[in-house]
Amino acid sequence: MVRAFPALFAGPQAAATGEVSLAGEAGCFYHAEKRAVVTCHQCGRFLCALCRVEFKGQDWCPGCLESSSRKRKQVDFENHRVLYDSAALAFATFPFLLFFWPSVIGAPLALYVSIRYWKAPTSILPRTKVRFLLAIVLALGQLGLMGFIIYAIVNARRLA
């Protein structure tokens, strides 16, 4: 089954090239010989039709787009995110569930990741901090249990 939309029948659009500016006309910041048609919404530089990038109903220059993408100012440029909360929860659960002893490494690691990346951006989709909280609670529980076991062993040896 194919569900087609009008864009399928729209012919290829001609690429904008920018017109040459005449004497007394404002020129593009990047191409001085081209006529400026808009200003950048971010930095205010004059842009020709070639440099103008329409994004979310605003005109941007290539420099601002690049810098916004690099600094992660615009979520719409991002195509990858690390889910630190899921990683912290995995560190807190899998080592404990597989065999108890790897929790010696897993629990402190879960605590570290939870605290270190508490404010780090997670998914761009709706998501709460519940995984971080759960990881912290589980990690503290495991560390408490380990402490109790060590205390019991030391106490038993002392009594013996």
Next chain:
Amino acid sequence: MKWRSGRRYRRLPGRPFSVFSRASLWLGEDHLLSVQSNRFSEDYRRYYLRDIQAFILERTGPVSLWTYSMGALAAGFLAPGLFFDFQKTFLWVMGGLSLGITLYLIALGPTCSCYIQTAVSREELRSLRWMRTAEKTLRIIQPYIEQVQGPMTVEIAALPTEPPEVRAQVPTPPPLPTRKQPDSGWGYALLFVLLLLDALHSYLSFTVKGTAMNVAGWTLLIAEMACVVWLTVRFRRFDIPGSIRALVFAALIITAALTYTANLLATFEKQRQHDFTPATVFVENYPGYVPLHVTAAAADGIIAAAGLLLVVRYRRTLRRPPPLPAPQ
């Protein structure tokens, strides 16, 4: 728009049945967001509503592959449950669960592959695996696309039933991009080495007995299964010759079938001896123990040798430089 305040995206139906990866589709203000996740990170792909040319739904089967696997698992648990006197509760509970999942998967209906087409690409939407879900999703998206692109004309809506000369006017879609990178082959080499060790272990187990051998055997089996699961996840992202892929599936099927048979025979033996302790994994004196282990050792050895040979040949082809273009 029906977004809750502060929410940038609205979730669309579709959640494939997968353990290690997750795919979902979200509707944003002016674009569709396809999300691929491996549980610890997410990759995003945006399709702007003004650029979407078409959705292509291709029916792939009456039910998903998981349905057959879960059905086999249900039969594997329920059939012994009818004959054994002990472990009955466990077998019935596991069988019931597997049967429940099988029925749920059957109820989901026929499966499909859904592709989204723009002027420069045609990509699969992995979250839409069932016809019913895909059609429901398209019904939700359609008004938003029409809002941006304008309503669909009668000619476009009636396109699939039009005669060939009308269909010929439609621009030819771009070919499906091959995005898979070639696999390095090391994961497969690891699996075949594990199988070779398992074969060696099976031969040794006739003469060397003890807890250490048992633990080694089960560790090897768990490592093999983990490796197979990992490789089946890699199938989707990395390219590998079909012969090596077939050997991985053969290893999975043979190992699972032989382990199941061994467990079944051992349980029958325990029942015959009125030994009602739950552990069947260390029983070694059941009838059929020797032929089963000889078969396992031979099968593992053959698959491992063939697999290693194919991986070595595959790695040689990877190192070979690409052929030069033919002279004009």
